[in-house]
Amino acid sequence: MSNRAKRCSWCGELASVKLPYARLSLCSNHFLEYIERRVKNTIKRYKLIRPGDRVVLSLSGGKDSLALLHILNSLGDDFELCALGVDLGIKKDEYSARSIEVSERYCRELGVEFLKVDLEKDYGFTIDDVFSSRRIRRPVCSSCGVVKRYVTNRAAVELGADSLATGHNLDDESTVLLSNYLNADIDLLVRSGPVLPSRGERMVSRIKPLYETSEWETSMYVYYRGIQPVEQKCPYALDTPISRMKEIVNLLEERRTGSKIALVRGFAKKIKPILAEHHSALGEIGQCEECGYPTSTSVCSFCRLRKRVLNSK
Amino acid sequence: MSNRAKRCSWCGELASVKLPYARLSLCSNHFLEYIERRVKNTIKRYKLIRPGDRVVLSLSGGKDSLALLHILNSLGDDFELCALGVDLGIKKDEYSARSIEVSERYCRELGVEFLKVDLEKDYGFTIDDVFSSRRIRRPVCSSCGVVKRYVTNRAAVELGADSLATGHNLDDESTVLLSNYLNADIDLLVRSGPVLPSRGERMVSRIKPLYETSEWETSMYVYYRGIQPVEQKCPYALDTPISRMKEIVNLLEERRTGSKIALVRGFAKKIKPILAEHHSALGEIGQCEECGYPTSTSVCSFCRLRKRVLNSK
Numbered sequence: 001m002s003n004r005a006k007r008c009s010w011c012g013e014l015a016s017v018k019l020p021y022a023r024l025s026l027c028s029n030h031f032l033e034y035i036e037r038r039v040k041n042t043i044k045r046y047k048l049i050r051p052g053d054r055v056v057l058s059l060s061g062g063k064d065s066l067a068l069l070h071i072l073n074s075l076g077d078d079f080e081l082c083a084l085g086v087d088l089g090i091k092k093d094e095y096s097a098r099s100i101e102v103s104e105r106y107c108r109e110l111g112v113e114f115l116k117v118d119l120e121k122d123y124g125f126t127i128d129d130v131f132s133s134r135r136i137r138r139p140v141c142s143s144c145g146v147v148k149r150y151v152t153n154r155a156a157v158e159l160g161a162d163s164l165a166t167g168h169n170l171d172d173e174s175t176v177l178l179s180n181y182l183n184a185d186i187d188l189l190v191r192s193g194p195v196l197p198s199r200g201e202r203m204v205s206r207i208k209p210l211y212e213t214s215e216w217e218t219s220m221y222v223y224y225r226g227i228q229p230v231e232q233k234c235p236y237a238l239d240t241p242i243s244r245m246k247e248i249v250n251l252l253e254e255r256r257t258g259s260k261i262a263l264v265r266g267f268a269k270k271i272k273p274i275l276a277e278h279h280s281a282l283g284e285i286g287q288c289e290e291c292g293y294p295t296s297t298s299v300c301s302f303c304r305l306r307k308r309v310l311n312s313k
Numbered sequence: 314m315s316n317r318a319k320r321c322s323w324c325g326e327l328a329s330v331k332l333p334y335a336r337l338s339l340c341s342n343h344f345l346e347y348i349e350r351r352v353k354n355t356i357k358r359y360k361l362i363r364p365g366d367r368v369v370l371s372l373s374g375g376k377d378s379l380a381l382l383h384i385l386n387s388l389g390d391d392f393e394l395c396a397l398g399v400d401l402g403i404k405k406d407e408y409s410a411r412s413i414e415v416s417e418r419y420c421r422e423l424g425v426e427f428l429k430v431d432l433e434k435d436y437g438f439t440i441d442d443v444f445s446s447r448r449i450r451r452p453v454c455s456s457c458g459v460v461k462r463y464v465t466n467r468a469a470v471e472l473g474a475d476s477l478a479t480g481h482n483l484d485d486e487s488t489v490l491l492s493n494y495l496n497a498d499i500d501l502l503v504r505s506g507p508v509l510p511s512r513g514e515r516m517v518s519r520i521k522p523l524y525e526t527s528e529w530e531t532s533m534y535v536y537y538r539g540i541q542p543v544e545q546k547c548p549y550a551l552d553t554p555i556s557r558m559k560e561i562v563n564l565l566e567e568r569r570t571g572s573k574i575a576l577v578r579g580f581a582k583k584i585k586p587i588l589a590e591h592h593s594a595l596g597e598i599g600q601c602e603e604c605g606y607p608t609s610t611s612v613c614s615f616c617r618l619r620k621r622v623l624n625s626k
Contacts, residue, residue: 181494181576181579181580181584182565182569182572182575182576182579183575183579184575184578184579184580184582184583184584186583186584186587244568244569245568245569247568248561248564248565248568251561251564252495252561255557255558255560255561256495256557256558259495262495262496262497263494263495265497266494266495266496266497266498267494267497269497270497270499271494271497271499271588274499274587274588274591275584275587277591278587278590278591
């Protein structure tokens with residue numbers, strides 16, 4: 001008898017997914033509804049979006065950001081949603097072209113406005129240029145992070161957005177958190193969490209509505225929604241220290257169900273506020289001498305990176 | 314050629330231990346010296362002991378506290394050292410009797426003053442009574458923790474000590490730290506770390522000179538010193554959530570050498586000071602109505618526990 005097919009805890013139909021941490025089995029339709037409610041609760045719990053907000057979603061064409069596009073779109077008319085794709089100019093495997101194509105297609109299907117930043121056209125260089133430049137010593141993934149953070153913020157500011165949403169999920173966040181604890185990096189700790197508020201003009205707040213939704217859940221979400229993310233992995237993606245740390249966090253979750261959520265929620269609710277209060281007294285933010293966007297140094301890291309790449313082209 | 318025996322990095326003799334995190338191989342004598350220096354550095358780094366201090370060491374007869382007895386004794390005459398054993402009255406396997414016997418013997422050998430608290434004689438009950446009492450619902454290890462913290466502090470106060478040293482090692486501390494991060498327990502976080510300062514009269518500061526020395530290192534230390542710790546494990550010791558967490562921390566160390574040290578040192582140096590500053594504004598400490606020792610409630614948890622046990626005897 002214990003072998004019989006599981007039934008959906010909500011409607012009694014055959015269940016498609018089992019969620020041990022929530023003691024639920026759900027059919028595919030109720031699973032989709034469950035995840036949408038979860039994200040709605042995350043938005044409420046951390047006050048990520050206020051009524052009437054203009055939210056720009058950064059779309060990569062991967063499963064997380066596409067799931068988030070559909071979820072945010074399903075949450076109704078309480079806020080205004082538009083999407084932003086960045087053509088990073090990664091030619092191999094047609095990675096960037098496919099990213100933009102997939103992102104644009106789903107926005108069109110859902111009737112969500114899609115805007116594109118073209119790194120080559122708008123800023124004169126590509127991530128391929130960064131990779132081949134001999135003058136850039138940091139790993140390409142790290143430079144790409146600088147680029148994406150800068151161009152998405154700038155586009156969101158120009159669009160008059162209240163916030164910029166990204167697809168970072170529970171696995172990303174719990175892993176980075178453990179790593180930041182390990183390095184006791186107060187600066188990175190304070191900048192992590194479900195929301196990084198604007199610290200002045202020309203800086204929109206960054207929000208992570210998938211903060212409490214796991215990678216497995218977004219994978220299941222796109223699968224049951226019939227969404228097909230970009231198949232290619234970024235050709236520059238490597239086995240980084242962070243991916244090794246992900247293993248540790250997964251093991252922790254295996255041994256103690258609910259650990260990932262406990263880790264990130266406890267941080268966001270209790271530890272971060274204390275660190276942030278202490279930190280705000282220290283951190284002054286200025287304007288980049290070249291572009292006018294916020295930075296803590298005289299010239300921002302994006303402008304420095306761009307200059308180096310352009311000089312070595 | 315790569316198979317040849319390793320040589321001591323300090324003297325060229327055959328090496329007995331390999332310390333990959335320090336890129337050292339050492340002969341047994343230099344290993345003992347290395348560990349003694351390490352503990353000396355820990356004491357200096359965290360300002361655990363000042364010249365002229367009267368330090369009471371809590372001795373259980375296990376490898377950690379016996380190693381610490383020998384190490385502290387080797388550090389010279391800069392401070393005054395005496396040792397304290399608690400007879401918990403655990404009859405099974407003659408656990409308590411053996412603990413006291415071993416502790417007393419090594420103190421005699423080293424010429425360190427040894428004092429004993431007898432739970433039955435001095436307070437009228439034993440840990441066996443706690444275990445068999447139907448009126449105590451918390452796990453016996455948790456009650457035993459309350460008892461040991463109370464009686465060691467009280468004895469240290471009566472001895473006019475400046476601090477009470479315990480044998481908690483790097484593995485204990487990194488594991489508890491990860492667990493406290495996971496639960497975001499600010500109160501426990503603030504009370505952890507290499508030193509818990511006195512918060513008023515009748516409370517000595519608690520120090521952990523093995524904060525940066527691993528379990529493996531104390532095991533090797535007692536082995537090469539020819540010290541024989543109590544063989545018995547406490548008969549009440551169980552497979553607790555903490556021992557499962559230890560596995561995770563060990564895996565982390567395996568994947569990323571130096572993780573345990575990084576975790577505890579980063580916490581002690583950077584994160585704890587911020588949390589403690591915030592916390593000190595909140596926590597008021599009073600006096601127990603029954604015994605006069607510090608507590609945050611009207612009657613301290615030791616007096617409440619004792620009353621329940623005595624009433625059910």
